[in-house]
Amino acid sequence: MAFSAATRQENIARLKAEHLDLLIIGGGITGAGVALQASAMGIKTGLIEMQDFSEGTSSRSTKLVHGGIRYLKTFDVEVVADTVKERAAIQHIAPHIPRPDPMLIPIYDEPGATFTMFSLKVAMDLYDRLADVTDPKYTNYTLSRDEVLQREPQLKAENLVGGGVYLDYISNDARLVIENIKQAQVDGGIMTSHVQATQLLHDEQGNLIGAQVKDLMTDEEFTVHARLVINTAGPWSDFVRQLDPDAKITPQMRPTKGVHLVVAADRLPVPQPTYFDTGDQDDRMVFVVPRANKTYFGTTDTDYTADFKHPVATREDVDYLLAIINNRYPDVHLTIDDIEASWAGLRPLIAANSSSDYNGGDSGKLSDQSFAAVIDVVNNYENKQATRSDVEQVLKNVDSALSEHKSNPSAVSRGSDLSVADDGLITLAGGKITDYRKMAAGAITLISHLLASRFDAHFDPIDSKDLAVSGGALDSTNVDAALATLAQQGQAKGLPAADALQLANLYGANVTHVFALIDELSAAPGLTLAETLGLRYALTEEMTLTPVDYLLRRTNHILFQRETLDTVKVGVVNEMARYLGWQPAEKQQRLDQLNQAIAESDLSLLKNNN
Ligand SMILES: Cc1cc2nc3c(=O)[nH]c(=O)nc-3n(C[C@H](O)[C@H](O)[C@H](O)COP(=O)(O)OP(=O)(O)OC[C@H]3O[C@@H](n4cnc5c(N)ncnc54)[C@H](O)[C@@H]3O)c2cc1C
Numbered sequence: 071m072a073f074s075a076a077t078r079q080e081n082i083a084r085l086k087a088e089h090l091d092l093l094i095i096g097g098g099i100t101g102a103g104v105a106l107q108a109s110a111m112g113i114k115t116g117l118i119e120m121q122d123f124s125e126g127t128s129s130r131s132t133k134l135v136h137g138g139i140r141y142l143k144t145f146d147v148e149v150v151a152d153t154v155k156e157r158a159a160i161q162h163i164a165p166h167i168p169r170p171d172p173m174l175i176p177i178y179d180e181p182g183a184t185f186t187m188f189s190l191k192v193a194m195d196l197y198d199r200l201a202d203v204t205d206p207k208y209t210n211y212t213l214s215r216d217e218v219l220q221r222e223p224q225l226k227a228e229n230l231v232g233g234g235v236y237l238d239y240i241s242n243d244a245r246l247v248i249e250n251i252k253q254a255q256v257d258g259g260i261m262t263s264h265v266q267a268t269q270l271l272h273d274e275q276g277n278l279i280g281a282q283v284k285d286l287m288t289d290e291e292f293t294v295h296a297r298l299v300i301n302t303a304g305p306w307s308d309f310v311r312q313l314d315p316d317a318k319i320t321p322q323m324r325p326t327k328g329v330h331l332v333v334a335a336d337r338l339p340v341p342q343p344t345y346f347d348t349g350d351q352d353d354r355m356v357f358v359v360p361r362a363n364k365t366y367f368g369t370t371d372t373d374y375t376a377d378f379k380h381p382v383a384t385r386e387d388v389d390y391l392l393a394i395i396n397n398r399y400p401d402v403h404l405t406i407d408d409i410e411a412s413w414a415g416l417r418p419l420i421a422a423n424s425s426s427d428y429n430g431g432d433s434g435k436l437s438d439q440s441f442a443a444v445i446d447v448v449n450n451y452e453n454k455q456a457t458r459s460d461v462e463q464v465l466k467n468v469d470s471a472l473s474e475h476k477s478n479p480s481a482v483s484r485g486s487d488l489s490v491a492d493d494g495l496i497t498l499a500g501g502k503i504t505d506y507r508k509m510a511a512g513a514i515t516l517i518s519h520l521l522a523s524r525f526d527a528h529f530d531p532i533d534s535k536d537l538a539v540s541g542g543a544l545d546s547t548n549v550d551a552a553l554a555t556l557a558q559q560g561q562a563k564g565l566p567a568a569d570a571l572q573l574a575n576l577y578g579a580n581v582t583h584v585f586a587l588i589d590e591l592s593a594a595p596g597l598t599l600a601e602t603l604g605l606r607y608a609l610t611e612e613m614t615l616t617p618v619d620y621l622l623r624r625t626n627h628i629l630f631q632r633e634t635l636d637t638v639k640v641g642v643v644n645e646m647a648r649y650l651g652w653q654p655a656e657k658q659q660r661l662d663q664l665n666q667a668i669a670e671s672d673l674s675l676l677k678n679n680n
């Protein structure tokens with residue numbers, strides 16, 4: 071099914087003309103997950119994303135599907151329970167994306183250590199039990215000090231006491247988003263990028279009836295009418311809630327920036343994803359992840375108030391992460407000049423959120439009960455039925471609930487929050503990529519109820535645990551074999567085996583559409599045949615509009631193939647310009663944008679000031 075620049079125009083025309091059941095504001099993983107489930111149920115759904123799909127947080131994560139074992143330290147058991155179980159759910163609906171890759175946690179005997187060997191084993195057993203991990207290939211186990219050093223001889227030996235290995239998954243965050251978006255479009259959704267909600271619209275009774283939006287490619291403003299509107303704007307959630315000029319909202323978001331750095335694998339060789347305390351007693355842990363012939367590591371976790379669309383790695387971020395790696399791997403001596411790529415993203419944290427609504431916990435904000443307790447104790451005090459210290463105690467409880475983690479971003483829950491404002495705006499904020507399906511399922515339950523109760527519109531429920539994303543129609547119990555079989559189709563058409571398998575790994579079951587293009591395409595100037603096929607597929611079926619869309623999000627070329635980027639980028643820009651009919655001025659503008667994105671990623675701007 072076409073999902074191209076032309077489709078975007080058609081979708082905009084539909085958004086103008088048709089009345090929706092549901093308008094989704096935000097095309098990251100949260101919005102994409104809601105769109106997938108709503109469209110599959112036949113709910114007339116439109117999604118608007120002001121950037122490229124996933125260009126917000128959902129292409130800037132650690133690219134893991136994981137249960138957040140460190141959250142056990144802050145007793146965020148609900149978040150861990152949900153995310154650790156959701157790993158298998160995502161692997162089932164998107165088998166070509168998250169891939170199992172057991173994580174090694176080295177344990178150091180240091181002040182403030184997150185785990186001891188004992189508590190790590192308890193945590194890993196809980197992790198496996200919650201997720202029902204029984205396959206001996208993946209059940210957790212501990213390692214002695216020497217066994218850890220045997221695996222990672224460059225790890226610091228001082229104070230190392232042992233380690234543990236447990237199942238987690240490496241993933242491709244941007245790919246997971248676009249596969250949800252594509253499937254939602256196939257199932258009747260109206261998915262549109264570069265369209266921004268600029269105002270929320272209400273009827274005379276103050277009920278939300280849609281949004282004023284702006285096509286950011288033409289600056290044209292138009293209205294989208296919808297029975298319901300859901301805000302899935304991630305870190306921007308408070309800004310979207312504020313689009314209602316009359317809304318008196320209490321900001322709830324506390325975005326924190328996380329940075330990752332990429333080096334060549336031979337500069338930091340690790341055999342498997344590795345996860346350890348920073349050693350700074352800052353309650354942070356850092357991942358070191360091998361990918362292709364690279365190793366990436368991160369992250370920082372710092373409060374952020376600058377330009378949400380443009381978080382970048384600063385020298386301070388780089389120095390923080392390099393110091394941690396050089397301490398844990400004392401012989402590698404990484405410097406900024408070793409950095410080939412980087413990315414920075416904003417966690418959509420909910421301030422002082424000590425748990426999450428979708429999994430039944432309280433939201434950590436001033437709950438109704440806490441609010442009532444304050445009123446009661448003041449009333450009782452005035453009636454001489456409570457003492458001053460009673461009042462002080464209640465206020466102390468409230469203060470700790472509201473500011474329990476003010477000082478430490480890493481202690482703020484990674485849970486999500488689902489709420490409905492007085493005008494009907496639904497907001498689904500926070501959470502993680504790993505529990506996006508469950509978050510969306512919670513929102514869909516609410517949306518179905520509201521459509522039935524307020525509009526007498528009824529939709530049969532679907533089982534989202536069995537709702538494959540685009541490209542996900544594969545045997546999830548035997549993914550490698552399924553992809554190898556698909557790759558043979560490409561080989562049979564003359565593609566080199568390695569290229570055919572790389573395309574199968576990226577596109578999953580959709581790779582048959584990619585291979586079909588061989589009948590009409592030959593290698594574009596400066597590109598291999600496989601690169602030409604992938605680019606054409608991205609243009610015709612993944613609403614790819616710019617070279618950065620293709621090289622950063624539809625593929626990870628900028629992040630993990632820096633060594634071939636300077637040649638490939640010329641071929642990509644020329645082929646896009648030819649296929650999309652760009653005039654020289656637009657072609658130059660797109661090339662300038664690409665070079666800016668590459669310069670930010672490979673830190674050449676920072677290196678020049680080194
Ligand atoms: C450094 C870091 C590491 C992480 N690692 C992991 C990990 O490994 N695994 C994991 O599960 N989670 C991880 N997370 C968390 C996860 O990335 C986020 O929870 C998730 O991506 C949030 O998705 P979202 O769709 O809610 O927000 P976003 O992806 O930010 O999407 C919101 C979208 O709304 C759009 N938008 C905003 N305002 C408007 C408007 N007015 N009109 C139209 N569109 C609008 C934005 O452009 C944006 O694209 C990490 C997060 C960070 C920052």
Ligand SMILES: O=P(O)(O)OC[C@H](O)CO
Pocket residue numbers: 132134138328357368369371417480484
């Ligand atoms: O939010 P944190 O601190 O757990 O960091 C995100 C991780 O890097 C992966 O989820």
